[in-house]
Amino acid sequence: MANEEHLKILKQGVEQWNKWRLENAIRPDLDGAPRSLTRMFDFDPSKGKDRGASLSGDADLSNARLSGANLSGANLSRADLGNAKLRQANLSGANLSGANLERAYLVRANLSDANLSSAYLREANLGSANLSRANLSDANLHNAYLSRANLSGANLSDAYLSGADLSRAKLSDEAKLRGANLCDADLQGANLTGADLTDADLSRTNLVESDFTNATITGCRIYGVSAWNVTVVDTVQNNLVISKQGEPIVTVDNLEVGQFIYLMLNNTKIRDVINTITSKGVLILGRFSDPQRKSVLDGLREKLREYDLLPIVFDFDRPTDKDYTETVQTLAGMSMFVVVDVTSPKSTPLELEATVKQCKIPYIPIIDISVDPHPFAMLVDLQKSFHWVLPTLNYESKEDLLDDENLKTYVIDRAVTKREELRKAKNQEPEPLLIRKIPAKNC
DSSP: OOOHHHHHHHHTOHHHHHHHHHHOOOOOBOTTOOGGGGGSSOEETTTTEEOOOOOTTTOBOTTOBOTTOBOTTOBOTTOBOTTOBOTTOBOTTOBOTTOBOTTOBOTTOBOTTOBOTTOBOTTOBOTTOBOTTOBOTTOBOTTOBOTTOBOTTOBOTTOBOTTOBOTTOBOTTTOBOTTOBOTTOBOTTOBOTTOBOTTOBOTTOBOTTOBOTTOBOTTOBOTTOBOTTOBOTTOBOOSEEOSOTTSOOOEESOHHHHHHHHHHHHOTTHHHHHHHHHHHEEEEEEOSSSHHHHHHHHHHHHHHHHTTOEEEEEEOOSOOOHHHHHHHHHHHHHOSEEEEEOSSOSSHHHHHHHHHTTOOSOEEEEEETTTOSSOOHHHHHHHHHOTTBOOOEEESSHHHHHOHHHIIIIIIHHHHHHHHHHHHHHHOOOOOOOOOOOOOOOO
16 A cells, blocks of 8 residues: 555645655655545646646656556656556556656556657566557667567557567557667567558567568568568568668568578678588488387487588478478478488378479488388389489397498498489480481381
């Protein structure tokens, strides 16, 4: 409950309140202050009713405890609320324009429809706060914590959000972020459905798993963004600037493509990276859900590393759809060779069928005959039709397979030999045939 003495002083007006604050090094306790707190000022006796609270005029509420207080509709413009404790406070519809809320604690506070234009919220904690339809234009939210906050329909135009944590925040329902500075912000998993980010600066922003469905990101600077698994369904994304400030401007029309283009333009080692994958990458396919099979495949992965190879593991022990097929085709196409465990397989035969015809690289099937004496029937057909699918390598124990000499002789050397054979065949140009008149046969 609020301190009654502090409430009495507050009722005397802003000037008296600020004087008391100056003379007393006491932290004001207004926790849970009632709705009447916002009706203490600007009473109009001619109308017999108040006009709403008026705590403006630079009211000093810094470090005050206002958790749970009802300040809905209050006029707190230019008020000093720095370091104030406003947990679960009701500030809906409040006027906080130009207010100082630096490091204020506003977790789960209700700021719906509040006016926070030009407010100073540096390092404020607004975790899970309700800021729906709030006006935050030109507000300073540098390094503010807004994780899981509801910002649907909020106006953040030209706001300064550099370094802010907006992970899992809701910014849908056409939130306005035009021209906002989001450099180094964390937008991981944020819901930006329908949001307008035209001309926003997203440099070095974390956009992992963010949802930009129906959003507009035209003209954004996206230098250094992390955009893994971003949803861009019906997203308007044009003129995205991938270069940083001071560099010649390069624009693209796709967020994810932008990352790759910048890498191609600026990473002098990109060719080495690609060559490393294609000359050392070994794709391992098999069932990792079976503990026995996983033990073998994990052991194979570790042994391949000892030979300076780059094992790439993809687990298909789940329903296979188009996305999985495309993924394994891409990984196989970049690999030096493929090792596929066909012991009691599930979806592995489907992945072989999808990749063997497309990727002309060595495939080495392996099977633990102590568990499964015969490979699936389709494997034999693939080996007859595509000579880069090598004869199946049978083994009776994990130790036999992973023995250094066995692994080198039966897996690595066979794969390297076949790869060289395939490379030579690819580089050979067929001899052209010249059509000549066939001499007439003598009768």
